[in-house]
Amino acid sequence: QVQLQESGPGLVKPSETLSLTCNVSGYSISTDFYWGWIRQPPGKGLEWIASIYSSGSTNYNPSLRSRVTISIDTSKNQFSLKLTSVTAADTAMFYCARTRSSVGYFDLWGRGTLVTVSS
Amino acid sequence: EIVLTQSPATLSLSPGERATLSCRASQSVSSYLAWYQQKPGQAPRLLIYDGSNRATGIPARFSGSGSGTDFTLTISSLEPDDFAVYYCQQRSNSPGTFGQGTQLEIK
Numbered sequence: 001q002v003q004l005q006e007s008g009p010g011l012v013k014p015s016e017t018l019s020l021t022c023n024v025s026g027y028s029i030s031t032d033f034y035w036g037w038i039r040q041p042p043g044k045g046l047e048w049i050a051s052i053y054s055s056g057s058t059n060y061n062p063s064l065r066s067r068v069t070i071s072i073d074t075s076k077n078q079f080s081l082k083l084t085s086v087t088a089a090d091t092a093m094f095y096c097a098r099t100r101s102s103v104g105y106f107d108l109w110g111r112g113t114l115v116t117v118s119s
Numbered sequence: 120e121i122v123l124t125q126s127p128a129t130l131s132l133s134p135g136e137r138a139t140l141s142c143r144a145s146q147s148v149s150s151y152l153a154w155y156q157q158k159p160g161q162a163p164r165l166l167i168y169d170g171s172n173r174a175t176g177i178p179a180r181f182s183g184s185g186s187g188t189d190f191t192l193t194i195s196s197l198e199p200d201d202f203a204v205y206y207c208q209q210r211s212n213s214p215g216t217f218g219q220g221t222q223l224e225i226k
Contacts, residue, residue, distance in 0.1 A: 046155075046163065046206055046217040061214040062120075095162055103213040105153040107174060109162035 002026040004096050004110035012090075012117050018083040022096030022110060023076075030054040030074040034099045036106065037070065037081045039092040049094075051102050052079055059102035086117045121145050123207050123218035131226040138194040140221045142207035147187045151211040154183055154192045157220075158203045166205075167192060199225075 008020035036051035167183035
């Protein structure tokens with residue numbers, strides 16, 4: 001059974017960098033699929049952030065591109081997200097998920113991790 | 120980017136009734152549209168992809184239709200477990216975008 005699990009600090013200070021990791025179990029991420037990050041501010045809708053393939057090929061949402069880096073570590077079977085210069089507007093539930101293409105639907109999701117930006 | 124507009128924002132129905140949710144795209148997305156269900160405190164769940172294909176394990180009471188700019192998610196006979204927020208998402212153009220959601224609530 002394939003599972004995704006997000007991890008990272010739940011509280012980040014304004015202007016600092018948000019760093020999250022998604023650990024994948026039950027499947028080798030080097031085999032296939034793209035892997036992505038989606039966020040959801042409290043009480044609001046979903047926003048795709050970025051996706052990455054095992055080869056390192058990436059796709060970013062232009063609205064966040066200047067602040068986001070997605071990376072993958074196939075040896076650890078995990079992928080990561082960094083979001084720089086955060087503000088309160090970046091407070092959200094962050095989900096990692098699996099998709100079949102760089103612009104795709106997400107058929108398997110982690111439970112999500114809430115990140116609050118506050119001093 | 121492609122904007123998806125969902126309607127209505129809130130839909131109040133009773134169990135056993137038929138639910139019809141709409142998603143309209145700002146430009147054609149062909150059939151590259153999906154529907155998700157999200158319950159409180161949970162991640163979204165993929166229901167329908169490519170306009171009308173049910174994802175693995177999704178009951179037959181959920182169906183999707185449409186192409187181009189207008190899409191519909193139909194739940195033929197609502198069960199108590201179906202009351203949730205529903206989102207559409209397009210993958211025709213990057214960035215993939217989501218609609219703002221329709222809250223399906225118990226009347």
